Amino acid sequence: MIRALAFDVFGTVVDWRSSVARELAAFGARHGISDDWSAFADDWRAGYVPAMDRVRRGELPWTRIDDLHRGRLVELLNDRGIDVDDAEIDDLNRAWHRLDPWPDAVAGLTRLKKRFVITTLSNGNVSLLTNMAKYAGLPWDCVLSAEIFRHYKPDPETYRGCAEILDVAPDELMMVAAHPSDLRAARDAGLRTGFVFRPAEYGPERSLRKPADDEFDVVADDFGDLAEQLGA
Amino acid sequence: MIRALAFDVFGTVVDWRSSVARELAAFGARHGISDDWSAFADDWRAGYVPAMDRVRRGELPWTRIDDLHRGRLVELLNDRGIDVDDAEIDDLNRAWHRLDPWPDAVAGLTRLKKRFVITTLSNGNVSLLTNMAKYAGLPWDCVLSAEIFRHYKPDPETYRGCAEILDVAPDELMMVAAHPSDLRAARDAGLRTGFVFRPAEYGPERSLRKPADDEFDVVADDFGDLAEQLGA
Structure with a gap:
């Protein structure tokens, strides 16, 4: 039973994919940046399992997903040369809450x-x-x-x-x-x-x-x- | 903010008091026992803080409230000479869920x-x-x-x-x-x-x-x- x-x-x-892509597109529009936002969402998501695996193997102490997501986001923004302030990054990172x-x-x-x-x-x-x-x-x-x-x-x-x-x-x-x-x-x-x-x-x-x-x-x-x- | x-x-x-007293009264009716069920509920509740304090002081390992409630309930039933089987006790103990x-x-x-x-x-x-x-x-x-x-x-x-x-x-x-x-x-x-x-x-x-x-x-x-x- x-x-x-x-x-x-x-x-x-x-x-998650279309929701995050939509939030990324709105972020892009605010900053005058174009990109393939669905591909960005895929890249962001691709960081998820490797980051958790580092926690699972004990290479990182317990770290919540919000922080793992944020670390990956900062990498992806840096890779693309997108420079925004911390409050913007925090808000964008909370796309995963919406x-x-x-x-x-x-x-x-x-x-x-x-x-x-x-x-x-x-x-x-x-x-x-x-x-x-x-x-x-x-x-x-x-x-x-x-x-x-x-x-x-x-x-x-x-x-x-x-x-x-x-x-x-x-x-x-x-x-x-x-x-x-x-x-x-x-x-x-x-x-x-x-x-x-x-x-x-x-x-x-x-x-x-x-x-x-x-x-x-x-x-x-x-x-x-x-x-x-x-x-x- | x-x-x-x-x-x-x-x-x-x-x-909790009238809800538990009501469940106790139904239990009493099923078993043909009369008692002051509100006083029983008070006695049951009175075991709560001392039992948690034993956990807080480290005298007991972590014990969930369901188990602390059950221990107290068994004492109170024994004090009154009420003898029922474990399944009945479990069900009565879940009065605190209702x-x-x-x-x-x-x-x-x-x-x-x-x-x-x-x-x-x-x-x-x-x-x-x-x-x-x-x-x-x-x-x-x-x-x-x-x-x-x-x-x-x-x-x-x-x-x-x-x-x-x-x-x-x-x-x-x-x-x-x-x-x-x-x-x-x-x-x-x-x-x-x-x-x-x-x-x-x-x-x-x-x-x-x-x-x-x-x-x-x-x-x-x-x-x-x-x-x-x-x-x-």
Whole structure:
């Protein structure tokens, strides 16, 4: 019996790529700079896993995603010779707090919330996730993050810690994500797994494959389909 | 400028005494036992601070409130010679997850949420607070707890940790509570303070004094008055 659902957020609940590209374009317009802002968003995002891996390997002390994002942003701005003040950089960095949900996300979560405890389980820090929920109207029951467990996904401590803090058994908790690697790590930690297909996450040029129907406990096309399959 | 409000929960947001007494009375009716259930609720609650103090002094390892509540409940049942099985005790113990809000709480929080980030900052564990929010319809932006900081209030780590994880300065965070001791500790940690008067917390026989208007940043009669005074 599943009692709670833990959601990956970037890419699974929200469309980070077009949201960040839009914020970058507005920033560019304010400063008279043109660029391929979708490619900039991709480059920014590409710094995410390597930076977390440095924390995971112990080469960096615990560092929240806001600060990892900011470090990468400063590199990318410097590479392009874009010189703006710290307050501008801080504001632009908070683009990651203002991400739009996928069109089915709010209605699907609202439906799932009636039957299950729904929480974030994201590598984003608590304040980022809290601000994003306010911005996007995401009706979480609680906001859990790698920051609380001081381990980034896919470290097993995040998945097990989530079950423990919700006071459910690992197999009463389903990890929901658009990323097979996240789900495989959750499964290895004893959780149930729900894949949601987000083919547009990386934009129209990159095609993503839907996993086989039997690779995870549920394979769904969107949050409405997930709710349907879970009887919510 | 205040950006976020952190709420004490037991007594400030919810009426623990009549809710727990009601659950105890239902338990008594099922087992054919009569007792003064309000007095039982008071006795149960009276074990709370001493048990947390044992954790705060390091005499007990970190122990969540659910387990501290359960230990006290078993003592009280034993004292009265009431013998029931573990599943019954577990269910009765979760009475603390099913507490009714004060009549003004949901409307007041909904109003405050439009202007501020609103979070719990309770000694209750995360699963207790999450279940309670679902039960009572409390619209938290996020659920923070002593459990996350591994320190019970009034340890300063809870108040400072709350500001840090919300990414606000201590003086941009207001602690809201019906208990002067909680607010004094929050003030010592650099937070702003909002007192909300809950004269019925301990029942009709125990009279509570409203603090002087200048003792805390805001002294309010209920959450509607708090919202009014904060311009929400």
